[in-house]
Amino acid sequence: MSNFNIVKDGGITTPCGFLASGVTAGLKKSGNRDVALIVSKSSANCAGAFTTSLFPAAPVVLAKKNLENNTQFRAVIINSGVANACTGEQGYKDAKKMAVLTASALNITPEEVFVSSTGRIGTHLPMEIIENGINMAVKALSTDGGADAATAIMTTDTVPKEVCISLELDGKTVHIGGITKGAGMINPLMSVPHATMLAYITTDAAVDQKYLSILLQEEVAGSFNRITVDGDMSTNDTVILMANGKAKNTPITSESKDAQKFREALRYVMQYLAKAIVHDAEGATKFVTVKIKNAKLAKDAELCADAIANSLLCKTAWFGGDPNWGRVLAAAGYARASFNPKKVDLFYDDKPVVINGEDAGTPECELEEVLKKDNFTLTLNLNDGNFAYEMWTNDISYEYVKINAEYHT
Amino acid sequence: MSNFNIVKDGGITTPCGFLASGVTAGLKKSGNRDVALIVSKSSANCAGAFTTSLFPAAPVVLAKKNLENNTQFRAVIINSGVANACTGEQGYKDAKKMAVLTASALNITPEEVFVSSTGRIGTHLPMEIIENGINMAVKALSTDGGADAATAIMTTDTVPKEVCISLELDGKTVHIGGITKGAGMINPLMSVPHATMLAYITTDAAVDQKYLSILLQEEVAGSFNRITVDGDMSTNDTVILMANGKAKNTPITSESKDAQKFREALRYVMQYLAKAIVHDAEGATKFVTVKIKNAKLAKDAELCADAIANSLLCKTAWFGGDPNWGRVLAAAGYARASFNPKKVDLFYDDKPVVINGEDAGTPECELEEVLKKDNFTLTLNLNDGNFAYEMWTNDISYEYVKINAEYHT
Numbered sequence: 001m002s003n004f005n006i007v008k009d010g011g012i013t014t015p016c017g018f019l020a021s022g023v024t025a026g027l028k029k030s031g032n033r034d035v036a037l038i039v040s041k042s043s044a045n046c047a048g049a050f051t052t053s054l055f056p057a058a059p060v061v062l063a064k065k066n067l068e069n070n071t072q073f074r075a076v077i078i079n080s081g082v083a084n085a086c087t088g089e090q091g092y093k094d095a096k097k098m099a100v101l102t103a104s105a106l107n108i109t110p111e112e113v114f115v116s117s118t119g120r121i122g123t124h125l126p127m128e129i130i131e132n133g134i135n136m137a138v139k140a141l142s143t144d145g146g147a148d149a150a151t152a153i154m155t156t157d158t159v160p161k162e163v164c165i166s167l168e169l170d171g172k173t174v175h176i177g178g179i180t181k182g183a184g185m186i187n188p189l190m191s192v193p194h195a196t197m198l199a200y201i202t203t204d205a206a207v208d209q210k211y212l213s214i215l216l217q218e219e220v221a222g223s224f225n226r227i228t229v230d231g232d233m234s235t236n237d238t239v240i241l242m243a244n245g246k247a248k249n250t251p252i253t254s255e256s257k258d259a260q261k262f263r264e265a266l267r268y269v270m271q272y273l274a275k276a277i278v279h280d281a282e283g284a285t286k287f288v289t290v291k292i293k294n295a296k297l298a299k300d301a302e303l304c305a306d307a308i309a310n311s312l313l314c315k316t317a318w319f320g321g322d323p324n325w326g327r328v329l330a331a332a333g334y335a336r337a338s339f340n341p342k343k344v345d346l347f348y349d350d351k352p353v354v355i356n357g358e359d360a361g362t363p364e365c366e367l368e369e370v371l372k373k374d375n376f377t378l379t380l381n382l383n384d385g386n387f388a389y390e391m392w393t394n395d396i397s398y399e400y401v402k403i404n405a406e407y408h409t
Numbered sequence: 410m411s412n413f414n415i416v417k418d419g420g421i422t423t424p425c426g427f428l429a430s431g432v433t434a435g436l437k438k439s440g441n442r443d444v445a446l447i448v449s450k451s452s453a454n455c456a457g458a459f460t461t462s463l464f465p466a467a468p469v470v471l472a473k474k475n476l477e478n479n480t481q482f483r484a485v486i487i488n489s490g491v492a493n494a495c496t497g498e499q500g501y502k503d504a505k506k507m508a509v510l511t512a513s514a515l516n517i518t519p520e521e522v523f524v525s526s527t528g529r530i531g532t533h534l535p536m537e538i539i540e541n542g543i544n545m546a547v548k549a550l551s552t553d554g555g556a557d558a559a560t561a562i563m564t565t566d567t568v569p570k571e572v573c574i575s576l577e578l579d580g581k582t583v584h585i586g587g588i589t590k591g592a593g594m595i596n597p598l599m600s601v602p603h604a605t606m607l608a609y610i611t612t613d614a615a616v617d618q619k620y621l622s623i624l625l626q627e628e629v630a631g632s633f634n635r636i637t638v639d640g641d642m643s644t645n646d647t648v649i650l651m652a653n654g655k656a657k658n659t660p661i662t663s664e665s666k667d668a669q670k671f672r673e674a675l676r677y678v679m680q681y682l683a684k685a686i687v688h689d690a691e692g693a694t695k696f697v698t699v700k701i702k703n704a705k706l707a708k709d710a711e712l713c714a715d716a717i718a719n720s721l722l723c724k725t726a727w728f729g730g731d732p733n734w735g736r737v738l739a740a741a742g743y744a745r746a747s748f749n750p751k752k753v754d755l756f757y758d759d760k761p762v763v764i765n766g767e768d769a770g771t772p773e774c775e776l777e778e779v780l781k782k783d784n785f786t787l788t789l790n791l792n793d794g795n796f797a798y799e800m801w802t803n804d805i806s807y808e809y810v811k812i813n814a815e816y817h818t
Contacts, residue, residue: 052743053739053742053743054741054742054743054744054746054748054750055738055739055741055742055750055766056742083735085735085739086735086738086763086766086767086768087767087768088751088765088766088767120733120735121733121734121735121736121738121739122734122735122738122763122767122768123768184722185722185736185739230721230722231640231719231720231721232720232721232722232736232739232740232743233739233742233743234739235735235738235739235742310640311640311641312639312640312641312721312805312813313593313594313639313641313813316809316810316813316814317813317814319810319814320813320814320815322814322815324529324530325530325531326492326494326495326529326530326531326644327530327594327641329464329495329530329531329644330462330464330494330530330594330641330642330643330644331641332463332464333462333463333464333465333642333644334461334462334463334641335463337463339463341463341464342497354495354531356497357464357495357497358495358496358497358531359495359496359531359532396721396810397810397814398807398810398811400725400810401725401728401805401806401807401809401810402807404721404722404725404726404729405725405726405728405729405731405806406729406731
């Protein structure tokens with residue numbers, strides 16, 4: 001039983017004091033929405049997590065710099081279609097220009113604006129189109145614009161991804177909403193708090209700035225860092241969390257009696273969004289949970305989960321509905337983890353597949369039943385300690401190859 | 410100009426004193442050859458390199474143990490179709506039985522026999538079929554059986570892979586022949602001398618045992634460890650090098666004046682076989698050389714090469730003939746290597762793609778010309794030091810997914 005409720009059809013504008021919009025500026029050949037804007041009516045405490053790539057996109061560099069000097073923000077401007085990554089000095093100037101244009105139209109300062117971009121790497125932003133898009137987005141701002149924003153940040157995504165929950169904190173109703181995008185170039189860098197896609201989370205809860213920042217880092221490690229689509233980390237990964245305090249609850253700190261309650265609600269939102277990316281993974285037909293249990297060290301559990309979740313042979317076997325457990329053990333075997341191969345058990349959902357490193361004798365047809373499902377769990381029990389780790393991933397299909405062999409835009 | 414000649418249609422039985430055969434025992438549904446035997450008429454100095462998987466197959470465990478006690482061997486018995494991996498105590502007994510049966514038929518000791526298996530993981534060997542196969546293989550031994558052996562070790566391979574070269578060492582003609590198999594579950598564990606497939610190399614050169622072992626380890630790092638098909642390391646990877654001294658040259662040691670000459674010839678054979686695996690990679694349409702230049706540390710070059718060569722987004726872009734260099738830089742960016750992203754240059758063959766981390770301005774159509782080729786080189790110059798590393802890899806196609814989603818045998 002959880003301490004929060006899901007708000008049906010809710011999103012980032014459900015929390016009080018948030019506006020959003022999503023418009024078509026003309027960056028995508030498809031003519032789909034491509035500029036999104038999220039605005040808090042008053043200053044919001046903010047925290048961010050970003051890609052650890054050595055080639056961070058210009059807007060990521062700008063956002064990290066702004067967060068070093070300032071934790072109070074009012075807006076996020078996002079474009080899809082062009083990533084503004086590997087674009088040098090001009091790219092950085094363009095990202096700053098997006099902040100200036102947005103701030104000017106909203107009558108705030110550029111330092112209060114986050115900028116994000118997603119799309120093709122290495123291409124410069126067409127700034128006239130961007131400028132026009134920003135002006136349109138400002139005009140379109142509304143308290144029910146969250147869904148449009150969720151649509152405008154999409155690239156190879158097939159569905160917009162949004163969620164909202166509500167909970168009570170000392171008698172006040174508090175909301176947490178979120179949107180995310182991402183379907184490919186998705187892989188966590190394990191154990192390092194960072195994000196692997198774009199996600200924006202709004203809340204009207206009052207949260208102490210320092211605690212907000214700690215919460216985000218810790219919960220990114222338990223959500224967005226746990227997913228992988230194709231093993232490729234992006235140059236643009238960004239998670240932004242904005243808390244504007246409009247719910248007027250007593251500000252939450254690490255000492256608050258409600259701290260855990262709020263954390264669990266935030267975790268639900270972040271895990272929901274992270275899993276939504278995997279559900280919409282490029283060409284995927286299956287959602288696979290990879291659980292590692294009873295590892296000697298946390299690292300061993302993480303290495304095994306990462307190897308299996310990223311194994312191309314496992315992912316294609318899942319696509320084919322093939323219970324081929326040798327590929328799962330082979331992946332654990334090269335994960336550079338430490339464990340005793342003779343003590344390993346493997347389960348597909350509740351069916352034993354391997355016991356003590358050997359065939360458990362479950363009939364192949366029973367295992368095939370599990371593999372046929374569009375959502376199943378693979379549990380590897382190392383029987384070697386107390387550490388566990390879980391990741392969420394997907395199969396690799398013909399469609400994945402098609403999308404990525406033909407995605408020239 | 411090289412110091413050796415390629416022997417047309419040569420293979421592992423071209424060197425003096427070697428016999429081989431490849432027969433159909435009935436392990437494969439296809440009815441193709443599935444048991445191979447390689448025999449030296451006299452004791453041969455031997456060296457081996459094996460998978461570093463935590464789940465080494467039973468024959469790998471046996472071969473490593475035999476090599477600890479003994480360096481003089483007479484034969485290698487190999488079956489395809491069943492990997493004899495993750496098969497517990499029974500699997501180990503079966504591997505030993507294969508050595509005993511082979512030794513008995515050849516009138517040698519089981520300790521003089523290497524055993525190898527390749528195929529499905531987790532299945533026990535049908536020992537009656539194996540026993541029959543071994544007897545057939547012994548009867549079929551001949552001095553021109555190398556090609557049959559090359560065929561019998563194949564699994565998803567589409568062509569047998571063999572090579573032979575000859576060279577002069579103090580007036581004596583010496584041969585080095587080799588066969589290999591492998592088309593999927595191929596990935597090096599970098600910087601650790603080990604193998605990633607099956608390869609058997611025979612030579613009639615006389616080579617000091619200690620030097621033979623050093624040579625093999627070092628040259629595996631420069632050949633089989635440099636290839637990746639799908640990033641999945643196998644449980645059965647094995648390279649065996651047999652030197653029977655029949656050419657009667659002065660035994661080569663690390664001090665010999667001809668040591669470097671022999672090493673270069675051996676390197677050619679091993680690189681030829683390693684590249685042959687990539688040329689025959691499952692579903693591949695392109696052979697891609699990934700070169701990293703001027704890295705600060707050797708590790709930085711290796712990490713970048715490994716990330717690019719294994720990036721699913723790069724591999725699918727290559728399949729699509731898409732010059733999308735953002736994916737190459739993104740892969741280098743998450744490789745956990747150290748370099749300055751603003752100093753990086755990238756070339757497709759001789760075409761500049763990226764200069765100082767930004768678009769070099771070469772017209773897209775010129776880059777597409779390179780990507781259309783079935784063999785091209787991608788060079789990433791980090792401009793940060795003096796270390797280089799090179800890997801050989803392939804694209805990932807619809808056919809790769811098909812083979813691995815449907816490979817149940």
